[in-house]
Amino acid sequence: MAATIPNPALRDGDDRMSAVLAKNWWALALRGLFAILFGIVALVAPGAVLVTLALFFAAYLLVDGALAIVAAIRAAQRHERWGLLLAEGVIDILVGIAAFVFPVGAVLAFVLMTAAWALLTGILLIVAAFKLNRQHGRAWMALSGIISVLFGIALVVAPLIGAVVLTWWFAGYAIAHGALFLVLAFKLRSRKDTAGPSEPVPRAA
Numbered sequence: 019m020a021a022t023i024p025n026p027a028l029r030d031g032d033d034r035m036s037a038v039l040a041k042n043w044w045a046l047a048l049r050g051l052f053a054i055l056f057g058i059v060a061l062v063a064p065g066a067v068l069v070t071l072a073l074f075f076a077a078y079l080l081v082d083g084a085l086a087i088v089a090a091i092r093a094a095q096r097h098e099r100w101g102l103l104l105a106e107g108v109i110d111i112l113v114g115i116a117a118f119v120f121p122v123g124a125v126l127a128f129v130l131m132t133a134a135w136a137l138l139t140g141i142l143l144i145v146a147a148f149k150l151n152r153q154h155g156r157a158w159m160a161l162s163g164i165i166s167v168l169f170g171i172a173l174v175v176a177p178l179i180g181a182v183v184l185t186w187w188f189a190g191y192a193i194a195h196g197a198l199f200l201v202l203a204f205k206l207r208s209r210k211d212t213a214g215p216s217e218p219v220p221r222a223a
Contacts, residue, residue: 036151040206047203053196057189064185072124075131076117083110126177129184133173136191140166155205162198165191 060067086107093100117124143163150156169191173184 036209040209043203043206046199046206050196050199050203053192053199055196057192057196060185060189060192064189067188068125068185069121072117072121072128075124075128076114076121079110079114079117083107083112083114086110125184129173129177132188133170133177136166136170136173140164140168140170153209155202158198158202158205162195162202165194165198 084107086103088107090100090103090107093103113127117127140163143166144160145163147156147160147163150159169187172187
């Protein structure tokens with residue numbers, strides 16, 4: 019009678035996630051490449067990058083506020099609660115307008131949002147690393163998550179640092195993050211042909 023013997027290479031971690039990541043290594047490589055390109059642009063033109071990000075944040079608030087107001091109107095037509103939706107939409111629009119008029123204030127808000135994003139992303143990467151097999155680059159994913167968490171903590175501790183210095187931090191983080199993702203991607207590429215479920219092996223007599 020045949021028995022399934024676990025593959026030693028897939029003994030630890032989540033085998034299914036490891037196989038999926040290995041077969042889609044190119045997606046991680048693209049993420050790493052775009053992160054590095056963004057970091058280079060941020061180093062060359064730090065002021066322009068930071069102002070652009072602040073304006074994107076303002077545009078997001080305007081669109082989000084408009085959608086919230088539309089949702090409030092539709093809720094009122096259906097005789098549902100609409101007050102909070104309307105208040106949220108009006109506040110978003112007012113803050114968005116203020117961000118366009120005073121982009122420096124938007125920069126601070128963007129810094130805090132970036133810090134929250136970096137912390138959350140880093141934690142998720144560290145958790146995901148423990149589900150990835152060691153042979154598939156667990157250490158690289160964990161290191162990328164640790165860098166993301168440290169970057170988020172640095173932003174929380176010093177949110178009012180100079181805009182140029184902040185952009186340099188962002189550039190350094192993006193380049194380091196992208197480089198680690200490229201290393202991880204090519205590590206996964208080398209394992210893509212071996213990633214998969216274990217094959218049944220006959221039991222010795």
